[in-house]
Amino acid sequence: LNRARYLSEDWVYLLLLGSIMSLLALFMDFITENTNKFHQWAYDQADQIEVGIWRILATYGVWTMFFVVMIFLAALLTRLIAPQAIGSGIPEIKTIFRGVILKEYLTMRTMLAKFVGLTLTIGCGLPLGKEGPLVHMSSVVASQLSRLVHSFQGIYENESRSSEMLAAGCAVGVACTFSAPIGGVLFSIEVTSVFFAVRNYWRGFFAAGCAATISRVVTTLLKDPELDFNAQFQTRFPTGKAFTLQEFPIFAMMGFVLGIVGAAFIVVHRNIVLFLRRNDIAKMLFQRYWMIYPILISFLFGTITYPEALGQFMAGRKKFTSTVPDLFNNCIWSNTTYGETCSETVTNSWTGLSHENSIFISLVVFQIVFFFLSIICSTLPIPAGMFISAFVLGAAFGRTIGEIVAICLDGEIESGGKMQSLYPGVYAVIGAAALAGAITHTVSVCVIVFEVTGQIITLLPIMISVIIAVTVCSYLQPSIYDSVIRIKH
Amino acid sequence: LNRARYLSEDWVYLLLLGSIMSLLALFMDFITENTNKFHQWAYDQADQIEVGIWRILATYGVWTMFFVVMIFLAALLTRLIAPQAIGSGIPEIKTIFRGVILKEYLTMRTMLAKFVGLTLTIGCGLPLGKEGPLVHMSSVVASQLSRLVHSFQGIYENESRSSEMLAAGCAVGVACTFSAPIGGVLFSIEVTSVFFAVRNYWRGFFAAGCAATISRVVTTLLKDPELDFNAQFQTRFPTGKAFTLQEFPIFAMMGFVLGIVGAAFIVVHRNIVLFLRRNDIAKMLFQRYWMIYPILISFLFGTITYPEALGQFMAGRKKFTSTVPDLFNNCIWSNTTYGETCSETVTNSWTGLSHENSIFISLVVFQIVFFFLSIICSTLPIPAGMFISAFVLGAAFGRTIGEIVAICLDGEIESGGKMQSLYPGVYAVIGAAALAGAITHTVSVCVIVFEVTGQIITLLPIMISVIIAVTVCSYLQPSIYDSVIRIKH
Numbered sequence: 001l002n003r004a005r006y007l008s009e010d011w012v013y014l015l016l017l018g019s020i021m022s023l024l025a026l027f028m029d030f031i032t033e034n035t036n037k038f039h040q041w042a043y044d045q046a047d048q049i050e051v052g053i054w055r056i057l058a059t060y061g062v063w064t065m066f067f068v069v070m071i072f073l074a075a076l077l078t079r080l081i082a083p084q085a086i087g088s089g090i091p092e093i094k095t096i097f098r099g100v101i102l103k104e105y106l107t108m109r110t111m112l113a114k115f116v117g118l119t120l121t122i123g124c125g126l127p128l129g130k131e132g133p134l135v136h137m138s139s140v141v142a143s144q145l146s147r148l149v150h151s152f153q154g155i156y157e158n159e160s161r162s163s164e165m166l167a168a169g170c171a172v173g174v175a176c177t178f179s180a181p182i183g184g185v186l187f188s189i190e191v192t193s194v195f196f197a198v199r200n201y202w203r204g205f206f207a208a209g210c211a212a213t214i215s216r217v218v219t220t221l222l223k224d225p226e227l228d229f230n231a232q233f234q235t236r237f238p239t240g241k242a243f244t245l246q247e248f249p250i251f252a253m254m255g256f257v258l259g260i261v262g263a264a265f266i267v268v269h270r271n272i273v274l275f276l277r278r279n280d281i282a283k284m285l286f287q288r289y290w291m292i293y294p295i296l297i298s299f300l301f302g303t304i305t306y307p308e309a310l311g312q313f314m315a316g317r318k319k320f321t322s323t324v325p326d327l328f329n330n331c332i333w334s335n336t337t338y339g340e341t342c343s344e345t346v347t348n349s350w351t352g353l354s355h356e357n358s359i360f361i362s363l364v365v366f367q368i369v370f371f372f373l374s375i376i377c378s379t380l381p382i383p384a385g386m387f388i389s390a391f392v393l394g395a396a397f398g399r400t401i402g403e404i405v406a407i408c409l410d411g412e413i414e415s416g417g418k419m420q421s422l423y424p425g426v427y428a429v430i431g432a433a434a435l436a437g438a439i440t441h442t443v444s445v446c447v448i449v450f451e452v453t454g455q456i457i458t459l460l461p462i463m464i465s466v467i468i469a470v471t472v473c474s475y476l477q478p479s480i481y482d483s484v485i486r487i488k489h
Numbered sequence: 490l491n492r493a494r495y496l497s498e499d500w501v502y503l504l505l506l507g508s509i510m511s512l513l514a515l516f517m518d519f520i521t522e523n524t525n526k527f528h529q530w531a532y533d534q535a536d537q538i539e540v541g542i543w544r545i546l547a548t549y550g551v552w553t554m555f556f557v558v559m560i561f562l563a564a565l566l567t568r569l570i571a572p573q574a575i576g577s578g579i580p581e582i583k584t585i586f587r588g589v590i591l592k593e594y595l596t597m598r599t600m601l602a603k604f605v606g607l608t609l610t611i612g613c614g615l616p617l618g619k620e621g622p623l624v625h626m627s628s629v630v631a632s633q634l635s636r637l638v639h640s641f642q643g644i645y646e647n648e649s650r651s652s653e654m655l656a657a658g659c660a661v662g663v664a665c666t667f668s669a670p671i672g673g674v675l676f677s678i679e680v681t682s683v684f685f686a687v688r689n690y691w692r693g694f695f696a697a698g699c700a701a702t703i704s705r706v707v708t709t710l711l712k713d714p715e716l717d718f719n720a721q722f723q724t725r726f727p728t729g730k731a732f733t734l735q736e737f738p739i740f741a742m743m744g745f746v747l748g749i750v751g752a753a754f755i756v757v758h759r760n761i762v763l764f765l766r767r768n769d770i771a772k773m774l775f776q777r778y779w780m781i782y783p784i785l786i787s788f789l790f791g792t793i794t795y796p797e798a799l800g801q802f803m804a805g806r807k808k809f810t811s812t813v814p815d816l817f818n819n820c821i822w823s824n825t826t827y828g829e830t831c832s833e834t835v836t837n838s839w840t841g842l843s844h845e846n847s848i849f850i851s852l853v854v855f856q857i858v859f860f861f862l863s864i865i866c867s868t869l870p871i872p873a874g875m876f877i878s879a880f881v882l883g884a885a886f887g888r889t890i891g892e893i894v895a896i897c898l899d900g901e902i903e904s905g906g907k908m909q910s911l912y913p914g915v916y917a918v919i920g921a922a923a924l925a926g927a928i929t930h931t932v933s934v935c936v937i938v939f940e941v942t943g944q945i946i947t948l949l950p951i952m953i954s955v956i957i958a959v960t961v962c963s964y965l966q967p968s969i970y971d972s973v974i975r976i977k978h
Binding site for chain 2 (some may be wrong): 245
């Protein structure tokens with residue numbers, strides 16, 4: 001009887017964990033979607049001013065001030081509520097898993113700070129992700145729920161059990177970020193554990209499954225009655241005809257290069273963090289006038305991405321993550337004789353205000369600028385993940401390679417005697433997986449990518465380039481999470 | 490330097506492991522395909538005899554004798570070369586992983602017996618799989634390769650290392666069976682390990698990735714120049730429109746029922762095995778006249794499946810596993826007003842010789858007969874896996890439920906105000922995953938199913954019913970592998 005009670009409690013616990021997190025994630029999505037819309041709307045309003053100079057001043061003001069205000073608020077609230085909420089959270093969870101007690105990281109206060117800060121950060125569209133923070137939040141929920149159960153039932157309290165629950169919490173966190181329940185379980189195991197008790201495998205699965213299901217049901221009921229089960233970044237490559245064996249060496253090379261890029265990302269990130277920590281001016285800035293840094297950086301970010309100046313070279317009107325559907329698109333951006341041509345809506349953002357820029361300029365500028373911007377933004381004192389930065393940068397890299405190949409081959413490739421269309425979108429998906437895998441040192445990114453794109457036909461290319469990228473990057477550098485742990489301790 | 494050498498050896502080792510196994514699996518596929526073709530050809534020849542009674546005698550003889558001869562040979566050779574090759578192999582590997590030394594199970598002799606026996610078994614189309622045996626073979630290759638490396642480099646010899654390599658071996662085995670590299674890694678972890686060292690995760694991935702890639706390259710070069718990257722049982726459900734939220738309760742119920750069916754499968758299997766072991770007549774049969782049992786059973790199998798008698802009620806002309814594409818098909822077998830109708834080729838095998846049987850009779854007879862036949866066949870003294878039996882039975886169950894729903898709703902279902910076609914194939918995929926998950930107690934069957942069908946859009950339904958099926962079955966019974974271990978020891 002006791003065992004049955006113990007087990008049924010487990011189920012309820014995991015169901016609760018999944019439900020709470022999926023509702024929180026949905027609520028956050030709802031807010032961030034609307035703040036982003038508001039930003040677009042305000043910008044469009046300012047854009048309608050007729051006198052040239054005023055129009056530019058107004059749009060620039062609206063564009064930039066939005067970032068400054070949101071980030072200022074995020075930094076302020078995070079600092080006031082709980083400074084433990086700053087950053088990704090995965091390094092801390094990893095530390096907790098290794099047996100170090102970081103109690104203040106698992107309080108409701110931290111959770112609140114993380115939620116508020118993250119919502120503001122994502123809501124303004126900085127190139128930062130919610131993955132790490134959601135893992136952190138989910139772990140807090142798991143640990144608080146644990147305590148709740150324990151306070152009734154003292155006998156069940158034990159170390160290993162609460163660590164099991166924490167593991168399920170991590171899985172739910174990743175699952176909620178991408179609606180990728182299976183990839184979430186695997187990713188959280190790879191990132192946090194050294195030894196993994198297979199017997200607890202189902203916990204993560206069940207909790208993540210609950211989260212995904214509830215999220216789907218709520219979306220259907222509240223928002224989108226015409227439900228179609230599309231993935232977050234649904235791709236539509238044709239089954240069996242999306243790539244050929246001849247492209248495999250290119251995919252492998254991409255994995256190799258992105259492994260090195262991933263290592264560079266980690267090195268640059270570490271050096272910037274260490275510089276900010278050791279440099280005298282930076283030190284003063286952080287300790288006495290800590291408000292200046294977020295304001296400065298968000299102002300800089302707004303200025304650089306302002307769509308009428310530099311922003312036109314990097315799809316500036318689009319928020320960082322909303323470039324992904326473009327990058328994963330079936331069509332070929334460059335005008336090739338064969339292959340699918342793009343609709344206006346896709347190419348518009350990437351060819352500048354009056355379509356005069358080459359897409360390659362946009363793609364390269366986009367990659368260089370956001371490589372540094374996403375690293376710099378991640379040093380802000382706000383909750384912020386870095387997985388999605390790598391994902392988008394990798395996708396842009398892949399799209400670039402794919403477009404080059406498409407131009408070289410004029411949009412077609414031979415496969416078994418027949419010609420078939422080339423898909424630069426496949427390259428983008430592979431690039432996204434490879435770079436995200438490289439900086440996190442996880443091969444389970446493959447599964448996340450399948451779930452995020454809703455297609456598994458790119459199985460082999462993704463696996464090959466992820467394995468190569470992860471291997472190359474692990475030889476060169478520790479993972480981004482281990483790097484942060486080393487900086488901190 | 491030493492470390493670099495150590496690591497580079499690892500890579501070569503895993504590459505070799507993947508290559509050898511994928512080539513072996515391809516070779517086996519090549520032979521079994523041709524023996525199956527030969528059987529069909531011989532049957533067709535016999536079918537052309539004009540005198541009625543002779544035709545029936547000849548077809549019956551060809552149909553049945555083929556099974557008898559092949560199984561007799563398989564049993565004879567397995568016994569002569571190495572009786573350790575009998576059965577699945579996964580229970581033994583699991584035992585080895587728990588630290589028990591079963592040296593004779595990892596010799597080249599066992600490997601040879603397994604290969605020959607399995608080729609003959611699969612070549613005649615008995616309802617048995619190659620998953621377990623391939624895992625076993627792959628473990629032998631891993632362990633032999635280990636020994637080879639160790640004989641040069643005594644310093645590297647250690648217990649944990651050879652167990653790491655064995656784990657990679659298991660992963661490759663599953664990966665080769667279904668060309669499911671990721672699912673293979675996860676399945677082998679879940680089945681064999683209790684605690685899993687995450688640091689070794691990449692080994693399995695790399696080896697399985699190599700196996701899948703080499704298998705693909707060789708197929709392209711030797712066999713199919715017009716390569717399309719289709720999965721083994723590629724499904725073609727429309728993205729986002731294959732199922733609706735209203736069907737989720739049915740999917741959950743299916744998971745529940747299949748969990749119980751899985752437990753029943755395990756109980757029946759155990760009781761038959763124990764009966765054969767304890768009954769006096771059976772004992773005598775096995776010890777003194779061990780040849781009688783395989784001949785008897787294969788004769789019985791041939792008689793029951795003979796296409797012109799009972800076989801017409803269970804798609805008798807088709808080999809057991811080649812029914813899967815029918816079961817996963819997009820169309821609706823029963824004639825509904827809406828929804829996709831089937832091509833003749835699909836319905837032909839399921840409606841009897843002159844299309845007079847209801848498809849439900851065929852489906853139900855198929856399930857009942859093969860439930861028992863696949864259990865009985867798995868008690869034969871030959872190498873044989875049981876995963877695919879559960880997979881196909883589950884698919885047939887799912888198709889049955891799907892067809893019932895289709896008839897009730899006349900082939901259409903409402904989703905967000907619009908009507909859309911119903912897909913009984915989705916039910917079949919879910920059923921296959923749930924029953925295979927139930928008997929093996931593994932949730933990673935989900936990933937295998939995504940890879941095997943080449944589609945991941947059925948993520949949520951599959952996850953839900955697999956989790957339910959696994960949970961229900963684990964409450965009722967140990968997994969089929971643990972059950973075999975308990976019987977043996």
